[in-house]
Amino acid sequence: MKISSKIVDPSPPPKEISYFPKNGLKSGSIQYFPEGLLGHQFLKRGFQGTYIEKGEAKQKVEVWNNAEVKVKAEDKDKKDTEDATNGKTKDKEFKLFLAIFKDSQEAISALKIYKDNLSKKGNVFSGSIIEFKALAVRGEDPYQGKVFVLQKGFYLLGVVGFEREEEGEDRLAEFVKKVKW
Numbered sequence: 819m820k821i822s823s824k825i826v827d828p829s830p831p832p833k834e835i836s837y838f839p840k841n842g843l844k845s846g847s848i849q850y851f852p853e854g855l856l857g858h859q860f861l862k863r864g865f866q867g868t869y870i871e872k873g874e875a876k877q878k879v880e881v882w883n884n885a886e887v888k889v890k891a892e893d894k895d896k897k898d899t900e901d902a903t904n905g906k907t908k909d910k911e912f913k914l915f916l917a918i919f920k921d922s923q924e925a926i927s928a929l930k931i932y933k934d935n936l937s938k939k940g941n942v943f944s945g946s947i948i949e950f951k952a953l954a955v956r957g958e959d960p961y962q963g964k965v966f967v968l969q970k971g972f973y974l975l976g977v978v979g980f981e982r983e984e985e986g987e988d989r990l991a992e993f994v995k996k997v998k999w
Contacts, residue, residue, distance in 0.1 A: 832850070833998075834864075834865050834916055836996070837993065837997045838865070838867045838914060838993065839989060839996065841992065842869040842870050842989065843869055844870060847868035848865055848866070848867040849866055849867075850865050851863060851864060851865070851866065855915055856913075856978065857961070858932070858935070860928050860931040860932065861915075861917040861928060861932070862928070863917070863918055864916050864917035864974075865915065865916050866915040866916075867915075868911050868912075869914060870910075870911060871909060871910045871911070871981060871985050872985075910979075910981055911979065912963075912979035912980040913977070913979055914976070914989060915975070915976050915977075915978065916973055916974070916975050916993075916997070917974040917975075917976075918972065919973070919974070921972050922971055922972050925971070925972050925973060926953060926969055928974055929954075929967060929969045932967055932974070933957075936957040936958070936965065937957075940958045940959045940960050941957050941958045943958070952968045953968060954969070955967045955968075959978065962978040962979055963978060964980055964981070965977070966986055968990075968994065970994060971997075971999030972999060973997060973999060975990065975993055975994055975997060976990070977989055
């Protein structure tokens with residue numbers, strides 16, 4: 819401890835870390851992957867951060883004398899909400915990621931490979947994502963869940979594992995606005 823406290827690292831953290839929105843970010847969750855981001859070799863190196871998706875408001879249902887009684891809607895911003903089936907649900911986690919490539923052409927190629935991979939192993943959905951005019955893919959990965967990915971310069975930015983599309987789009991829109999290239 820004594821020795822490690824005297825070791826000084828004057829280098830700043832990678833600029834890409836500052837691109838991740840703070841809203842909903844799980845503390846200490848941003849990780850660097852030197853290769854195979856999200857388990858895909860075609861994504862190469864990059865960063866991912868874990869976010870908390872707030873649970874939906876649920877109604878608590880109690881059974882009394884063989885009759886269902888709806889008690890009240892639970893606060894959607896609470897950590898745990900009760901539901902009729904299992905008593906508790908937790909806030910879900912999803913990930914934002916940023917894959918780094920040597921140039922925009924390599925990023926575009928990786929996006930095409932990602933789309934092909936999703937169409938073979940999962941689903942690719944039609945329609946655009948967020949308000950940006952960028953090359954983008956919407957789909958569902960069998961392991962990661964729902965996916966939105968877009969290309970910006972030499973980066974691929976994406977969100978995976980969200981349940982509510984609005985939450986995924988909002989967080990990705992924040993992310994895209996912060997990315998400078």
